[in-house]
Every structure is written in C-alpha cells, then in structure tokens.
Amino acid sequence: KIGEMRFDGKVAIVTGAGGGLGREYAISLADRGASVVVNDLGGTRSGQGKNNAAADKVVQEIISKGGKAVADYNSVEEGEKIIQTAISNFGRIDILVNNAGILRDKSFLKLSVEDWNIVLKVHLQGSFLVTKAAWPYLREQKYGRIIMTSSGAGIYGNFGQANYSAAKLGLLGLSNTLAVEGKKYGIHCNTIIPLAGSRLTEDILPSELFDKLKPEYVSPLVVWLCHESCPETGGVFEAAGSWIGKYQWQRSVGKAYLPANEKLTAESIRDNWNLITDMSDCNTPASVQEQMGLLVEALTGSVTDRRKQTQSQQPNKDN
Ligand code: NAI
Numbered sequence: 180k181i182g183e184m185r186f187d188g189k190v191a192i193v194t195g196a197g198g199g200l201g202r203e204y205a206i207s208l209a210d211r212g213a214s215v216v217v218n219d220l221g222g223t224r225s226g227q228g229k230n231n232a233a234a235d236k237v238v239q240e241i242i243s244k245g246g247k248a249v250a251d252y253n254s255v256e257e258g259e260k261i262i263q264t265a266i267s268n269f270g271r272i273d274i275l276v277n278n279a280g281i282l283r284d285k286s287f288l289k290l291s292v293e294d295w296n297i298v299l300k301v302h303l304q305g306s307f308l309v310t311k312a313a314w315p316y317l318r319e320q321k322y323g324r325i326i327m328t329s330s331g332a333g334i335y336g337n338f339g340q341a342n343y344s345a346a347k348l349g350l351l352g353l354s355n356t357l358a359v360e361g362k363k364y365g366i367h368c369n370t371i372i373p374l375a376g377s378r379l380t381e382d383i384l385p386s387e388l389f390d391k392l393k394p395e396y397v398s399p400l401v402v403w404l405c406h407e408s409c410p411e412t413g414g415v416f417e418a419a420g421s422w423i424g425k426y427q428w429q430r431s432v433g434k435a436y437l438p439a440n441e442k443l444t445a446e447s448i449r450d451n452w453n454l455i456t457d458m459s460d461c462n463t464p465a466s467v468q469e470q471m472g473l474l475v476e477a478l479t480g481s482v483t484d485r486r487k488q489t490q491s492q493q494p495n496k497d498n
Contacts, residue, residue, distance in 0.1 A: 184406045186213035190269040191405065192262070194218045194255050194309060195279025197233025199377030200328075203398040204276050205237055209246035211402065214269045217241070218251040218261050218279070224378055226281035226297050229254075255279045255305030258312040266316070274405045275313050276326045277306035277350070282379055284339040295342045302328075302346035307353060314366075323366035324405040327354040329415070331372055334426070351415060358413030359466075367412035369404045372426070373397045374419035396421050413465075429461040430470070435477040 186208055196205040197219025209215045217237045221230030234250035241248035251264040255277075265272045281301050283294040306327055317323030332340045333347025350370065357368040374380075375397050376389035384392065400418040403409055415426040434455050436443035448455065464470040 184211060184402060184408065186211045186274075186406070189213045189273040189407075190216070190265055190271050191274035191276065192216040192218060192251075192265050192272060192309070192313070193276040193278055194261070194305070195220075196276075197221055197237055199379060200373055200375055200394045200397055201276070201278040202237050203394040204278065204401045205248065206241060206246075207398040207402050208274065208405065209241040209248055210244070213274065214247040215241065215249075216251050216261065216265045216268070217248050218253065218255070218264075220252060220254045220279070222281070224281060225283055226301060254301075255309050256300060258305070258308030258310070261309055262312040262316070271320070272313050272316050273320075273322060274324045275310060276328075276401060276405070277309060278326070278328050279305060280328065280379065282340075283342060286339050287341045290341055295345075298342035299346050299349075302343070303349040303353070306350055310353075310357065317361070317366045318364045321365045322407070323361065323364070324407075324409075325354075325357060325361075325366065325368040326401060326404060327351065327368065327370045329354075329370045329372050331374065331417075334372065354415075355413055362412065367404075367409070369411055369413070370415045371397070371400060371404070372415065372417040372419075374417070392420050427463050427465065429458060429463055430473070431456060431458050431461050433477065435480070437478075437480050 189212070191208045191213045193201050193205040193208070193215060195201040196217040201219070205215045205217050217234045219234040219237075221233035222228045229252065231250065231252050234252055238248045238250045249264060249268045251261050253260045253264075255261070262272060279301060281298065283298050285291075285294055310325060313323070327350040329351045330343070330347040331337070332344040333351060336344050354368045354370040357366070361368055375392045375394040376384060377394060381389065397418040400416055400423055404411060404416070417424050417426065434451055436447065441447060462473060464473055
C-alpha cells in the first residue's frame, strides 16, 4: 500500500510482549515487516513466577500470519541476554520498546521495602539495563528508536502507587537524557503514557471504560514513534482509547527579586505567592538550555512580564 509505514529489515525488541499492550506492539510491528523479539518472563501481575507460554503464544500468532518473531523468556533485569537474543537470531537491533511491568499497589504506610524495590527493579532498572545493553549497537549503526513507558500515575501521582509512580517518572527522566545524548547518533527516545484495558488495569478501570480502552488503540502511536520517518525525540505522548496528545512542562513567569528593587525574604515570597504561582502566562521550556535562558532573562530584568502590561492596560476602577 502506498504510504504504508514498513519495517522490513528492521529488528525490534518489545519487553513484556506476552500480553496486554506489549503483545499489540509486537504484532503491529511484525505485521509491518519487522523481525520481533517477543520478550516476556510470564510471571503474575505482581511479579511472581515465570512461564514461557506467554511469549510463545504471541510468537506463534506472528509466525502463523507469516511474520518473523522469536521468544525470549528473560526478565528485563537480564538486559544483556535479551539483546543477545536479538543479535543471535536477527543480527541487529533497531527498535526497543520498554514495556514490561508489574504492580505492587499499597498505601504508603503499608508499602514494604520489598514492594518498593521490585517495582523499581522491573520498571526503572529493567528498562535501564535493556537499553544500556542495546545502546552500543544503536550508537555504532547511528540509528535507533527507543520507547519508555511512563504512566499518568508518574505524572500526577496516584493513591497506593508511590513505588510505581516513582519508577514511572524516573523513566521519563531517563528518556529525556537519552534523547539528548542520542541526537547526534540518530537515536530517538520518546515516552508514552498509555491507558488500556489489560490484566494490570482490570480491577482499576471501571468496566465500561475497560472495554473502550483497547490496547490496539495504543499501538499505532508506538508504530509511528518507532518508524524511521518520525522526527520526534524527547517527547511525551499519551494514548488512551482513540485519543492521542502531547505533554510538555509548564513554568510560571514567576518573579525575580532583583536586589535594586526588592529584597528576597520568606515574607516577600508569601506576599507575592499569587504572582509567583500564576500559570496564566506560563512558558514551556523544552530543554535545560531554554530553562537557563529564561532564568538569565528573569535575573537580568530583561523578561517581559506581560501580566504587568495587561494589568496597567486595564482601566483603573477608581477613576
Ligand atoms: P500486562 O500485565 O498485561 O503486561 C505486562 C507484561 O510484562 C506481562 O506480560 C508480564 O509478564 C511482563 N513482565 C512483567 N515483569 C517482567 C520482567 N521482569 N521481565 C519481562 N517481562 C515482564 O500490562 P499492560 O497493561 O499491558 O502494561 C504494559 C506497560 O504499560 C507497563 O509498563 C505498564 O506499567 C504500562 N502502563 C499501562 C497502563 C494501562 O492502562 N494498561 C497505564 C499506564 C502504564
């Protein structure tokens, strides 16, 4: 088909691809010609046990449709081994979708150190280790597409998910730096925030929503971000149901206490709190360079504070 995005000759690894979202990503990439490593440990939702059946089933599904896939049963904690599965079976690696994940939800008071450690180990450490092992290959060939999987819980926080939200926002930090470091080597790294009905969300999402939020609505975004024609890197994109959008950081114009004019004290912060936290005219720096640039403008007094202009343009009510 004209205009169809193809992945012929490309090799993709999808971690946690034995079910849910990962399965959809693996099948979609294979349908479009990629050779896929279907990685899945096959444990329970909370990360216990293991079972080869999960990955095998998805590999069978892909092969029965004429696609190319191989199973890998390692935990993402064994990053090197997963990359070796790609190299020994397909000779290269182009795409890595870090998707494997577990949950150990508990309110913070009840959260044990073990619950904290295992969630950080699978999501953050796991994605780090697989990506770390893939990186030299991507750098050497000057091409790569990496996806990190964050979550609304990481962005906003969510009751009972202190461990999970810490790991998920950690992945965004990792992604941001890999996007910066990968740029000159043609390596793109983006973060997705999916929402879909899966075994991870079956008792969390209301049932009417669960049926509407199909994993197959998330995979087209992953396919696009993993394609060689996609210029995006360092972005954060949400896919939920059939809705796709982008996130960015916002920073209030804030207030600089320039020594010539005003003294910075706890009291002067208190007295200007509404102005400092006013988001109506916020800016959206996209890098530390932009952040520093805006800071320098504010500290040299060269920032145009449009809030003041609008205020002074408003008719004085007393007149
Ligand atoms: P899922 O439970 O259906 O799939 C996760 C897969 O990862 C499972 O097949 C599991 O066996 C595998 N896995 C777990 N630990 C592993 C390990 N150590 N090594 C290799 N594989 C391992 O869950 P779902 O919903 O498909 O989630 C996929 C990703 O999306 C996860 O990272 C999750 O945190 C994230 N996510 C999902 C949301 C949703 O609404 N479903 C919302 C936000 C984020």
